[in-house]
Amino acid sequence: MSEFYRANILRFDEGTRRYQLHDLLQEFADARLMDEELGAAQLRHAQYYLQVAAYSDQLYLEGKVLEGLALFDREWEHIKAGQAWAAENLETNDDAAKLCNKFPSASIECLDLRLAPREKVSWLEIGATAARQLNQHADEGGHLSNLGVMYRELGDAHKSIEHLTQSLAISREIGNRRGEGNALGNLGSAYLQLGEARKAIQYCEQSLAITREIGDRRGEGASLGNLGSAHAYLGDARRAIEFYEQVLPLAREIGDIRSEATVLGNLGQQYFHLGEARKAIDVYEQALKISREIGDKDGEGILLVALGNGFAFFGEARKAIDVYEQALKISREIGDKDGEGNELGNLGNAYLQLGDAHKATEFYEQALAISREIGDKRLEANILLQLGSTILRFDLGDEQAEKYLRESDALCDEIEYKLGKIGVSFALGSLAYVQNRDEEARKIFNDAFRMAQEIESRPMIAAITLFRAPLEGTVLGQDEATRLALEARSAFAEMGMNVIDEKYFAQLLEMFSKGEFPE
Numbered sequence: 001m002s003e004f005y006r007a008n009i010l011r012f013d014e015g016t017r018r019y020q021l022h023d024l025l026q027e028f029a030d031a032r033l034m035d036e037e038l039g040a041a042q043l044r045h046a047q048y049y050l051q052v053a054a055y056s057d058q059l060y061l062e063g064k065v066l067e068g069l070a071l072f073d074r075e076w077e078h079i080k081a082g083q084a085w086a087a088e089n090l091e092t093n094d095d096a097a098k099l100c101n102k103f104p105s106a107s108i109e110c111l112d113l114r115l116a117p118r119e120k121v122s123w124l125e126i127g128a129t130a131a132r133q134l135n136q137h138a139d140e141g142g143h144l145s146n147l148g149v150m151y152r153e154l155g156d157a158h159k160s161i162e163h164l165t166q167s168l169a170i171s172r173e174i175g176n177r178r179g180e181g182n183a184l185g186n187l188g189s190a191y192l193q194l195g196e197a198r199k200a201i202q203y204c205e206q207s208l209a210i211t212r213e214i215g216d217r218r219g220e221g222a223s224l225g226n227l228g229s230a231h232a233y234l235g236d237a238r239r240a241i242e243f244y245e246q247v248l249p250l251a252r253e254i255g256d257i258r259s260e261a262t263v264l265g266n267l268g269q270q271y272f273h274l275g276e277a278r279k280a281i282d283v284y285e286q287a288l289k290i291s292r293e294i295g296d297k298d299g300e301g302i303l304l305v306a307l308g309n310g311f312a313f314f315g316e317a318r319k320a321i322d323v324y325e326q327a328l329k330i331s332r333e334i335g336d337k338d339g340e341g342n343e344l345g346n347l348g349n350a351y352l353q354l355g356d357a358h359k360a361t362e363f364y365e366q367a368l369a370i371s372r373e374i375g376d377k378r379l380e381a382n383i384l385l386q387l388g389s390t391i392l393r394f395d396l397g398d399e400q401a402e403k404y405l406r407e408s409d410a411l412c413d414e415i416e417y418k419l420g421k422i423g424v425s426f427a428l429g430s431l432a433y434v435q436n437r438d439e440e441a442r443k444i445f446n447d448a449f450r451m452a453q454e455i456e457s458r459p460m461i462a463a464i465t466l467f468r469a470p471l472e473g474t475v476l477g478q479d480e481a482t483r484l485a486l487e488a489r490s491a492f493a494e495m496g497m498n499v500i501d502e503k504y505f506a507q508l509l510e511m512f513s514k515g516e517f518p519e
Contacts, residue, residue, distance in 0.1 A: 060109045317354050
């Protein structure tokens with residue numbers, strides 16, 4: 001080897017850490033290869049790098065995540081070239097068809113971290129075509145299941161369900177229990193994206209039973225995580241945390257640090273919901289570090305949003321905008337429409353926090369269009385709520401504000417979105433209050449308060465308590481108004497939320513002491 005190197009026959013590439021033939025020698029050799037010889041060489045090349053890709057995933061699944069990813073990254077150009085040659089010869093060469101069938105599944109973990117969803121869809125569609133051509137039904141079912149996951153990530157839940165339903169039918173027909181469990185769990189996630197949380201729970205519970213029956217620890221963790229997400233969607237933070245806390249030791253046991261990052265992020269969301277914002281930010285930062293370490297762009301984007309929400313919670317809108325913009329860039333880069341819609345909505349919230357209603361509304365309208373395009377009813381409900389609340393806050397038209405809020409309220413009822421329902425009730429109560437419909441406002445706020453208590457949303461409980469103070473004061477007297485206002489201030493302080501203007505609060509208490517209640 002050293003003699004060839006000294007004679008300039010070989011060159012050493014520092015980037016790939018491997019030797020290469022000099023370009024002129026490569027051209028010379030290529031020119032002398034017969035077509036048949038070239039095809040045989042390309043087949044051997046593709047077969048070898050399929051094995052390399054599979055070994056990368058083997059290392060990943062053994063818990064040697066960084067080692068597996070490093071090998072995959074180092075050999076990526078060759079792996080990609082092997083798959084491309086196989087795809088080009090799929091229809092005329094059975095060996096190429098076998099390679100097309102195996103490439104997407106041989107390195108599914110590494111590919112999931114390194115390819116954008118659209119690219120993964122291409123590999124999987126080629127794989128499914130090859131599997132059908134070869135009558136490999138189990139492989140076809142696996143490719144269809146993974147296509148379902150990709151379409152969900154791209155925000156197309158209906159197309160996701162279409163592929164997953166086909167996968168489930170194939171798995172049941174051939175008795176593939178692992179494939180059946182995977183398809184059921186993924187169907188649960190797809191239905192959750194459509195807002196059908198009860199249906200999602202049914203699918204996820206079936207998936208969990210199968211994964212435990214066959215001893216699939218990784219699948220069990222995924223099913224538990226999906227159940228946690230469904231209960232979180234329904235506003236049951238305590239129940240969601242129970243499921244997530246079962247996933248964390250499982251992920252660590254099998255060395256699945258990507259799942260560890262995901263569940264840490266999910267736990268952070270529930271801590272945040274319960275008013276434990278500092279604890280939430282701590283786990284978000286742990287999760288973000290892992291996602292960046294392994295190059296998980298999708299996970300990084302999700303966690304940046306969560307971290308931005310933490311900054312917004314503490315009134316640091318500029319910091320929130322910075323991380324939301326980073327997340328938006330990632331979502332657009334990888335084609336994640338659902339993520340893009342959420343990030344646009346969060347940017348609207350941050351600009352609203354800065355008092356810029358015009359810019360906030362621009363972001364909300366972009367987010368609303370995306371939510372309707374992809375059928376994400378929860379996102380649509382949130383954005384309609386924000387649009388209505390913004391119009392109400394800046395006195396831009398009560399009628400239009402109420403229209404948006406009523407639309408949001410109907411969606412929240414349809415998808416059993418309790419936290420959204422509380423937010424809408426809060427806004428509708430505020431609207432009734434400013435229109436001097438005090439008794440109606442009092443009823444709405446009291447109903448919202450009960451719902452917030454049911455799901456233990458401390459931030460919402462505190463906010464509603466503050467707004468109830470003057471309303472209850474008109475009925476129960478100044479002492480009750482003062483008690484509620486002080487209780488709300490204390491709750492905000494306990495959560496570290498700097499949302500009360502102390503000068504205004506002092507004026508409010510003085511008004512209460514005189515038996516006066518602001519209108």
